[in-house]
Amino acid sequence: MTTKKRTNPVIIAVLSFFSLACLIPFWLVMMVSFSDENEVLRSGYAFWPRKFSLVAYQYLLQDSEKIVRAYGVSIFVTIVGVFISLFVTSAMAYTMSRQDFPLKGSLSIYILVTMLFSGGLLPWYLVYTRLLHVQDTLLALIIPGLIGGFNVIIMRTFFTTSIPPSLIDSAQMDGAGEFRTYFSIILPLSLPVMATIGLFTTVSYWNDWFTSLVFIQNEKLYSLQYLLNKTLMNASFLQSIASKSYSSTAQVTQPLESIRMAMAMVAIAPLVLVFPFLQKYFVKGLTVGAVKG
Incomplete structure (x- = not known):
């Protein structure tokens, strides 16, 4: 009869410490978002609001319709972008991993060059606006992040x-063609790397605001991150105008610090809610994807 081996208490203590270190910043951001702006400026950040206030969230909810629409845009772009990105990246990586592929070396060098050098912002902009004509469309938010050389190298390895x-x-x-081999054998065995790259790509799409800044002028197509960033810029502008119009002893008109933290909470909320449900599939992929010898 075998006895169950107990986990080393030192390991538990170390993991608990790192878990707490990850939770403390999140808690601090949430508490500052519920704090009164004047108290934050007077006494600094605190792990509990000295004076509870919902002004920051009320300021954001003034554009609640725009925020809900931006949520929908970001969710759609993230879901579609991640699925297409995983397919394109895995297909290219699988092709490069085949020993009988004649252009494997040339394609690897091409991928490496794109990782080391960039054409610059202007050519990048002209390709999507003058050649592809995707400005002011959702494709402008999806295509630029579809594939990355680093992700291809990881999958190929x-x-x-x-x-x-x-x-x-x-x-x-047994008669399986290339497509049958790829979809029926390669992809099911690649769950670990697919889950890892998918998680990285999800965070990249969700946090992207620069693409909206460059390509999107239609307010109905703003991503959540860009809308929140624009809201913060507007609040900063109003604050600067107010500071020039009134004396230095005047009350703060815009809760900038609280707004920053409230924006962080609004932006991170979907990832926090979704990740616990995706985590089991991520861990399951690490075990199901293993090849038994």
């Missing part, structure tokens, strides 16, 4: 080291 070539040869001997 996974395919090369974790999927035996004999498995692919066996599938082809």
